Amino acid sequence: MCGYVSIYYKNNKYASLKEDVIEDINNKIFHRGPDDVGYFISEKVSLGFRRLSIIDVDNGKQPFNKGNTTMVFNGEIYNYLKLRQELKNKGYLFYTDSDTEVLLSAYIDMKEEMLDKLVGMYSFLIWDEEDKSLFGARDIFGIKPLYYIETEDFIAFASEYKSLVNLLDNRNLNKLSLQQYLSFQYPVGENTMFKDIKKIMPGHYFKIKDNKMIIEKYYDINYKSNESVTKEDVYNVIYNSIKSHMVSDVEVGTFLSGGVDSSIIAAIASKINPDIKSFSIGFGIDGYDELDIAKETADRLGIENIQINVTQDQYIRELPNIVRLLDDPLADPSAIGLYFLSREASKYVKVVLSGEGADELFGGYNIYKEYYSLKPFLNIPDRISSVINKMANSMPNIKGKNYLLRATTPLRQRYIGNAKIFENKDVENILRLYNSEYKYENITKDIYNEAENMGYDYVTTMQYIDMNTWLPGDILLKGDKMSMGASIELRVPFLDKNVFELSKGLSLKQKVTKKQSKVLLREAFEGIVPDHVVQKRKLGFPTPxxxxxxxxxxxxxxxxxxxxxxxxxxxxxxxxxxxxxxxxxxxxxxxxxxxxxxxxxxxxxxxxxxxxxxxx
Incomplete structure (x- = not known):
């Protein structure tokens, strides 16, 4: 939807520079909101905003003021009409049709408790003039980013950290983040590649008062199998989510690959709007192109399919721009393709739907199926497993060696998310700054301990790792930065609070079997998604x-x-x-x-x- 920047001043050191500074750092995220710009400057706080107009185009300008409170907000609140009615019943008056006013009114009414009511993607800041406090939060999955730096003189926030870099006294590299990056392909958790720039984590809020910042967690990602979820339940919750994600005052389109996730969204979206446009990308190389499958899906759904082919020259030319847009380095080559796809879609629509999150919620990654192949080894005594592991390590590189190593290496020592690039020993060869305390298994240790305490099974533990690392660190980061880099809003209907609350109850067999992933999700959309897609093996977003x-x-x-x-x-x-x-x-x-x-x-x-x- 937009982007924003803010500076909370601990003293008056920059009093004469407030306007110039906030405008300068706000201009660095012009691409996030080319439609409009706005500022709020007071003694204690400055707010800057760039708007991509989506809902209530005429009246949704920001910073938005109501009473003694002023807000900047990036994202969408999908249940805002329901919240609006609840607040009207309490006596609140509304002067716009925007979700922005509803969000701010909810804060005035309930303070931080209003976070429990929200369904949407968001990061926002609210300045309370009466309380002299700055309140902010980030959505439960981390769909929308929020960075900050804190110094002796100020605390600054931004939707993208390129706005904050020039506020740093020194551009000091975060050695922990670099070592994490080489294995995970992105900096993990609250850290960025700069030592002094941090992230507000998903599902967290903060409050600054009297120059002190307190950060609290307000939502826990957790799973609890109840064996009672049906395919009708899955269909209904996803249908309702897609419908709410299509609410907009501008045209909405949908990405369409050859996979089941985007096909589900396209199928339902086409029922709601038969004129919806779909967008697909290819690279013109065998094994890295599903344009024919996407076209067949679109034809069967009766919707338009707009396709692009990206050449090697085009890909190379955009790389420096992509890195600037990403902020932190991200070693996922599909990010560049997502940028090209977003740029093409932006010629036709301002909002696009995409299938991110389905794999994490419904058990879609092929690696989750390894549970069944490794099952014979999972319950053998540790001492026997250790002996087999040592034997496997001494074997030459023959068929079966990798299987034995995986089967006899505890999950927490080898699985750090859906992609792992370098092993620890390789990182030691690459880095001149290597620190043995930063081994990748130490980074995920606390997450594994939480999963163990919750009693999660093998597959759910893998999901839990992905939800806390891979999803916000890679999938959602590239989704936000690449779409916003093309001045288009990406919406992800699978990553909806109501969808997650249902999906966390799936049993193991409803997620994966030995031969199939996303079992119940596929069953829920049989007969709705074309047959050539429903049982198709996951290919991902291949880049050559x-x-x-x-x-x-x-x-x-x-x-x-x-x-x-x-x-x-x-x-x-x-x-x-x-x-x-x-x-x-x-x-x-x-x-x-x-x-x-x-x-x-x-x-x-x-x-x-x-x-x-x-x-x-």
């Missing part, structure tokens, strides 16, 4: 960097690694060796090389402050 690194892209990557001023951080010789082995076909090192490359490019742009361009 494996192929392109052996071509022109490899030259760009090699030069970037060599030119980046990271000799004291990264073992460049090791990185180039990985690239050379990939080009020669010794091993598929594409994701490892990409991870190092994206950090080097990020370092050039954000730390060295270079204006990098890839003219190709």
């Amino acid at each position: 960097i494996r192929v392109w690194l052996k071509e022109e892209l490899g030259d760009v990557v090699r030069k970037t690694i060599k030119d980046a001023d990271v000799e004291q951080i990264i073992n460049k010789e090791y990185a180039i060796e990985l690239l050379d082995d990939h080009i020669r076909g010794v091993a598929d090192n594409s994701r490892k090389v990409w991870t190092i490359f994206m950090f080097c490019l990020w370092h050039q742009i954000f730390v060295e402050n270079l204006s990098v361009e890839f003219a190709h």
Whole structure:
């Protein structure tokens, strides 16, 4: 929907500069809201806002004031009409049709307790003039971002941290985040790649008063199987979510890949609006293109399908811009494709629906099915498992070795989310700043302990890890940054509080079997989603960097690694060796090389402050 910035002043040191500073940092997120701009400046706080007009286009301007409170808000409240009526019954008057006014009124009425009422994606800040306090929160999944820095003189917030970088005294690298990044492919938790920039975590709120900031958690992601969820329940809750996500005063479209998640959304959306447009992307390389499947799905649903093919040259040219938009480095090559898809969709619509979250909620990742193949080993005594593990480690690289290693290595020592790039021993080879205390299993230890205390089974534990790492750190980050980078709003109907509250009750067999993932979700939409999609194996969002690194892209990557001023951080010789082995076909090192490359490019742009361009 939008973006915002804010500075809470602990003293009057910057009194004469307030207006200039807030305008400068707000201009850095112009792409998040090209339709309008607004400011609120007082003795204690400054608020800046960029608007992408979606609901109540004429009256939804921000910062929004009501009584003694002023708010900036990024996102959408999907149950705002219900909340509006509840507040009207209490005597509240409304002067706009926007969800913004409803959100602020709910805060005036209930303070932080109103968070329990919200269904939506959001981050917001509310200045209470009477209480002299700044209150803010982020949605339960982390769909909308919120960064902050705190100094002796101020606390500053922004929807994207590029707005905050110039407020730093020093651009100090967060060594923990860098080590995390090499394994996870993104900085984990509250940390960013800069030591002094933090994230407000999903499901958390904060309050600043008398120059002190307190952060509290208001929502816990948890699971509880009840065996009573039916496919009718699943259909109804998802239908209602998609319907509420389509409420808009501007045109809404939908992304459409060859997978079941986006096809479910397109199928239901087409029932609600038969004229809805769908958007699909391909790369023109076998194995990395599902445009034919997307077109067949769209034809069967009777909706328009707008397709684009991205070339290697186009992909290379946009890389520096993508890194600027992402803020932190993200080693997920599909982010670039998502940007191109968003940019194409923005020519036709201002809002687009997408299928993120279905895998985490309904058990969609293929790796979840490994439970069944490893099951014979899961209950053997630890001492026997340890012996088999040592034997497997000493074996040559023959068929069955990896299976034995997985089967006899505890889940918490090897699973850190849906993607893992470098093992600890490899990180030690890459980093000149390696710290053994930052091993990836130490990062997820607390999450595993929580899962164990809750009694989660094998698959639910994997889901819980993904919900707390991969989903906010990769999936939702790229969804927000890439869509907002194209000035379009991405909505994710599967990541709805009501959908999650239902899905957390699924039994193991309703999520995955030995041969199938998302079992109950697929059953719920049989006969609605075309048959060629319902039972299709998950492919994901494939990007052909494996192929392109052996071509022109490899030259760009090699030069970037060599030119980046990271000799004291990264073992460049090791990185180039990985690239050379990939080009020669010794091993598929594409994701490892990409991870190092994206950090080097990020370092050039954000730390060295270079204006990098890839003219190709």
